[in-house]
Amino acid sequence: MSEITIVPAGLRDCAVSWPDYAPVDVTPEELLPRALEREVPFWAEGAATPDAVTDWAQRQAAALVPFQLDAQGWPLHPAGRTGLTGRNLGRWGENVAADPIVIAGTGSDRRILLGTRDDIHQEAIPGGMVDTHTGETAPAALVRELREETGVDLRDHQPVILGTGLVDDWRQTDHAWVASTFALYVLPATVAATAADDALDTTWYPAGSMAALESAIAAAGRTLYAAHRPLIARALAGAALITAA
Incomplete structure (x- = not known):
């Protein structure tokens, strides 16, 4: 696994300003935009970024753990900053x-x-x-x-x-x-x-x-x-x- 950006407890909340926050992108090769254009893995959705997801309202309503979207419409981890960005799972959110x-x-x-x-x-x-x-x-x-x-x-x-x-x-x-x-x-x-x-x-x-x-x-x-x-x-x-x- 890639090295992560250490997130101090006081800065874990996404609502707390952290201008220098630089999370590490851990998106694997098969989920990068150029790879998804060729083939979408059977276990993943084809959206290269959260902008391409069209059912955020439904996902939020069905979520086991409530979550919010940021100003650009990207889902935010309910527990706050992780030090990592991108997607290393099948779905965004x-x-x-x-x-x-x-x-x-x-x-x-x-x-x-x-x-x-x-x-x-x-x-x-x-x-x-x-x-x-x-x-x-x-x-x-x-x-x-x-x-x-x-x-x-x-x-x-x-x-x-x-x-x-x-x-x-x-x-x-x-x-x-x-x-x-x-x-x-x-x-x-x-x-x-x-x-x-x-x-x-x-x-x-x-x-x-x-x-x-x-x-x-x-x-x-x-x-x-x-x-x-x-x-x-x-x-x-x-x-x-x-x-x-």
């Missing part, structure tokens, strides 16, 4: 994701299903983007992403929706970010899982506690994706309450 967190067992025998992401090679929740092109819903995306990345089919299981919110995704910029629906599946025992799609590996890690999980990941010579740490901690607490009921 909010990119909607679904993150299924699967936990099996109870107490010290509890396990959590994580996958090794092929983009950053870190252990993460096996989630992904909602297919907004087809009108896919978040509940449907939870099932699809889990099945595609791990081979685990939980279509007959009812998850607990933990909430929605911003994800501190490494691809986010001032004008494109990720907001997700976080859901918890609690199983009595682990089930067979096989890595597929954009997961390099799939593992049931010990998760009796957050400390136990992080120790197990470190012992395997791997790293937990920092953006998913608070989601996993919340899910572990939720699973403990469910299994204790």
Whole structure:
């Protein structure tokens, strides 16, 4: 990932004047204007800049996390400046994701299903983007992403929706970010899982506690994706309450 411009806490709010702000453009080659003129990737919209997007009112109305447009009509990250600009995601503005967190067992025998992401090679929740092109819903995306990345089919299981919110995704910029629906599946025992799609590996890690999980990941010579740490901690607490009921 490109080096970012460090944003002091007092200047994160876009409403605060910062004349010298110089965010780093992280737009990959395939999303640059000249590339989009030749071919639009299947996972992306064809708008080279936010000016070409015509449905901002609808996007704002449907957003999981409210956001505003600046004076030139560009979407602004709800959490403020990121130090990055351009687009390294499929859509300008909010990119909607679904993150299924699967936990099996109870107490010290509890396990959590994580996958090794092929983009950053870190252990993460096996989630992904909602297919907004087809009108896919978040509940449907939870099932699809889990099945595609791990081979685990939980279509007959009812998850607990933990909430929605911003994800501190490494691809986010001032004008494109990720907001997700976080859901918890609690199983009595682990089930067979096989890595597929954009997961390099799939593992049931010990998760009796957050400390136990992080120790197990470190012992395997791997790293937990920092953006998913608070989601996993919340899910572990939720699973403990469910299994204790």
